[in-house]
Amino acid sequence: MIAIIAAQHNPNQNHLLAALPPEIVARLCEHLELISMPLGDVLYESSGPLQHVYFPTTAIVSLHYVMENGASTEIAGVGNEGVVGIAVFMGGNTTPSLATVQTAGYAYRLKKRWMLEEFNRAGGRRLGAVQNLLLRYTQALMTQISQTAVCNRHHSIEQQLCRWLLLTLDRLPSNELTMTQELIASMLGVRREGITEAAGNLQRASLISYRRGHITVLERSGLESRTCECYHVVKKEFHRLLCAVGNR
Incomplete structure (x- = not known):
């Protein structure tokens, strides 16, 4: 096995x-x-x-x-x-x-x-190849951490949820996530009621489908239009720093 x-x-x-x-x-x-x-x-x-x-x-x-x-x-x-x-x-x-x-x-x-x-x-x-790559990755990770702090302070729960869903999707091979609203609320540091309302808005807009801890993203472009700039800042920085290694 x-x-x-x-x-x-x-x-x-x-x-x-x-x-x-x-x-x-x-x-x-x-x-x-x-x-x-x-x-x-x-x-x-x-x-x-x-x-x-x-x-x-x-x-x-x-x-x-x-x-x-x-x-x-x-x-x-x-x-x-x-x-x-x-x-x-x-x-x-x-x-x-x-x-x-x-x-x-x-x-x-x-x-x-x-x-x-x-x-x-x-x-x-x-710099060694591993050292160069991991230092660049660390800079990209620092961008994600700092942008998360900014997002949690200045953007709506719905925007934060869209950002979180998109970043998670980028790491998965499908458009389906196994995640409860309670766990998402804990991740974002907000009340569960806020996540329930935000997820309900996205579901009524036919952007996601949610049932018993399973979230299916139906229209990714719709999430991208509703999220804040934080998602794009993080994605762009990862691409800039890590692709630069391969183009040296």
């Missing part, structure tokens, strides 16, 4: 790994471990030491900040475009955020030792 599952997955399903030169991917593949990520699985706790980095392929991971009273809000999401655990190669080794699986799926796990060895591999005064 394990062999069958492994045959259905490839490291190149993660966009960061796919952007690396083949010889580096071949070197990393000796240490990459394909793992299942069940919904709600905790990859690392707030302020806990990080022992691995994770390259999602079909899973989506949510990065949360948890308040002292237990309330939490998503500050960023990571799917097949990125890597979870940037504190490993940024030198901090711990982070105040909490990483949990938002959408079940698979990822490749890499031990801290091998990540640091590859990250620090450079030639002369030039």
